[in-house]
Amino acid sequence: MSDQPSAAEEIMDGVYRALRAHGYADVTMQDIADECSKSKSLLHYHYDTKEDLLVAFLDYVITDSEARVRAHADDPPAERLAGFVGWFVFEADAADREAFHIALLELRTQGPFNERIREQLVRSDRLLRGTVADILESGIEAGVFREVDVSETAALIVATLDGARTRQITLTGGADGTDAGSEGDAETGGSTDGLPEPTYTRLVAEATLRRIVEPLLAEGVDPPSLADGIAAMTRDDETE
């Protein structure tokens, strides 16, 4: 974000913080107004209902993701794919990012019941699968990847990374100050005894690169590094 955010950006930033703090079901227009230091009546001037504002927020988040994808469109295909995989890694200290994604997951459960939310979810799905498909197609053309079933591979990779994220954010304790089934350990950021170590997302991201991505590489192509992929994406901001 620039030094002088627009009013719309300030409001979206307020939605982001309010969702993190209160979750989707409980967040109110007043919470959002408080988080962006606007009046509730100003919010209602721009957005009739909470649903209108949350749909606009989903649109904003996905548009931001589209821009992040475009910013990496000219990276070499194998590195771009490692960047995509690295985008889904949540380290043990990513409590704010986890809280935001819990709120997004709550929003996602509204998909079957709310056409406007579902339209945004379908758009996000197309962006994610389309990005992986685009990376694979450029890589096949460049001789970096073997000829593979592009759309199947894209669905597999997106499902895998999404699943790891959902499991990590729902299983990790700490939001209520407790940890399930363990003594807890403040130093590991609320990790739960018995959960994968390192974090679910990092373990699965590494497995995705080694088990799914490496077999796609043409002979002689060096496997891309997850560390480089994470570094490439975290140069951008954290809201996805």
Add this chain to the structure above:
Amino acid sequence: MSDQPSAAEEIMDGVYRALRAHGYADVTMQDIADECSKSKSLLHYHYDTKEDLLVAFLDYVITDSEARVRAHADDPPAERLAGFVGWFVFEADAADREAFHIALLELRTQGPFNERIREQLVRSDRLLRGTVADILESGIEAGVFREVDVSETAALIVATLDGARTRQITLTGGADGTDAGSEGDAETGGSTDGLPEPTYTRLVAEATLRRIVEPLLAEGVDPPSLADGIAAMTRDDETE
């Protein structure tokens, strides 16, 4: 379930139907009482709060899953793994099962905020990853699988299948009688134009068998069939 279900089973069946119909956030003790033809005061006699009843329901569902896993413990390892993968396949006409899993997903978003729910989610995670790990270990011992990193593979497979399910159930329209971004198609059970065909879960299950499971097989071992895996699991009931 037997012909003469116990009162507890009748109540759990009522929770299942009420969650499907109303979702987690909106379901009330009265809804559950209505679904199992009990009085609300009887429910409150056994369960102080809605939370108590839902935690008991999660416990019931996971205990049922444990029994289903045990029932297949002596199947050959490769077939058992195909059965596990097949367990996560939702066909396009599985609206009831999808509605139930949307309610479960809502419940899962409470994990970070509710220790008792999180304890059950952690237990379910251990069951799922433990089952895959157990299958892999028996298969390695029997010479059916190569020596692989068992716990990494288990996390990868569970994340992949869970992610496909979450994407399918949140992206598929129909619960509000509409379909996002498409004209809709009643014959395909509310599938949305632009989503993977066949369903997300079937596409990813097939990719999981071919891309993740087949490379684990020892030389000369025939790849297991997804169709057989699905058939083995659907002989049991549909509530998981």
